Amino acid sequence: MFRLSNNLVGILNFVTFLLSVPILGAGIWLARRASTDCEKFLEKPVIALGVFLMVVSLAGLIGACCGISWLLWVYLLVMFLLIVLLFGFTIFAFVVTNEGAGKVLSDKGYKEYRLGDYSNWLQKRVNNTKNWNKIKSCLIDSKVCSSLADKTANDTLEQFYSEHLSAVQSGCCKPSDDCGFNYVSPIVWNATTDTTTFNNSDCTLWNNNPDVLCYNCQSCKAGFLDNIKSDWKKVAIINIIFLVFLIIVYSVGCCAFRNNREDNAFWKRRPHP
Structure with missing residues (x-):
């Protein structure tokens, strides 16, 4: 039977996979109809985000639900790097937007x-x-x-x-x-x-x-x-909330990874009939 942490990781990544589909679709739609530099600027980051979320969520979903430890390890590594990058960007955003006012x-x-x-x-x-x-x-x-x-x-x-x-x-x-x-x-x-x-x-x-x-x-x-400064501060606040969520998911993922290793070790120790 799957353990609670594996189920949670599977559910969270299934929801993330569903969210990645409209994001990827929006990027493809922008790529087809883009006529200005502004629209062309947006299409690649949106497509990249959609593909990234789709691949990572699939890795977490399959790794947790199918007990594939190496896939879950890759998922946790990507999550860790994402947490570090988001933390760094959040600090950077607060620093560069600390100056300036009308x-x-x-x-x-x-x-x-x-x-x-x-x-x-x-x-x-x-x-x-x-x-x-x-x-x-x-x-x-x-x-x-x-x-x-x-x-x-x-x-x-x-x-x-x-x-x-x-x-x-x-x-x-x-x-x-x-x-x-x-x-x-x-x-x-x-x-x-x-x-x-x-x-x-x-x-x-x-x-x-x-x-x-x-x-x-x-x-x-x-x-x-000044407009960028205001937007970046809002993004930084959202990033803090997202970071807390990612850290929770990462912790649950670590529990799921440990469960996979314990289950794999159990089946290796179990005597064959």
């Missing part, structure tokens, strides 16, 4: 963002031209600024100043407040003086073209990093 402006519903306020590691990632071009393409494809323009099309300057903009909207869809540009519409601002006289280099990069705006600005990169 600057509160008086009489404004939004904040402004400066790239220098964020960790050097994150700054290097977005200052890489190849990386930023991909990110910028995704921001344009997501229509983050055009949706803001549609939502606030009839706003006066005072109404626009009271809007609660996201970090990306504040950094990418409008010029910095210290540029002193004249407001025409949420994404159309005209310079009042020669922009080369400004201390803020973002003022010279602003363009009323909907595909340019401030996507090349340092403030846009900072707004994107």
Whole structure:
């Protein structure tokens, strides 16, 4: 008869196998319909995750339910490495997102963002031209600024100043407040003086073209990093919960592995009729 730990490992891995099927299906679906760089960026990690979960869950399921010790050993080794990687990533995520915050402006519903306020590691990632071009393409494809323009099309300057903009909207869809540009519409601002006289280099990069705006600005990169910072902290918290779950599963798996070895040793010692 199977022991309790073997049954638990088998049930948990059967559920994981069922979850891997829609994840793998979603990756294949993305691969077939991907038309933008953003969608193409997602397809490979989703497929890899689906295949990984499917293979590992099958190893755990067969190893626990069929008493195959070497397969269960491989499963436990992969689980251990996954626990170490997740623990390391969680610590790393908290460290690199510990710096940076938006600057509160008086009489404004939004904040402004400066790239220098964020960790050097994150700054290097977005200052890489190849990386930023991909990110910028995704921001344009997501229509983050055009949706803001549609939502606030009839706003006066005072109404626009009271809007609660996201970090990306504040950094990418409008010029910095210290540029002193004249407001025409949420994404159309005209310079009042020669922009080369400004201390803020973002003022010279602003363009009323909907595909340019401030996507090349340092403030846009900072707004994107602020968004990443918020997302990574949420992921890190979820990782902690997932780590606790993995450690429990790993412990149960170790019990199942010990059971397999004891059962195998018993059948080897048992005298043949």
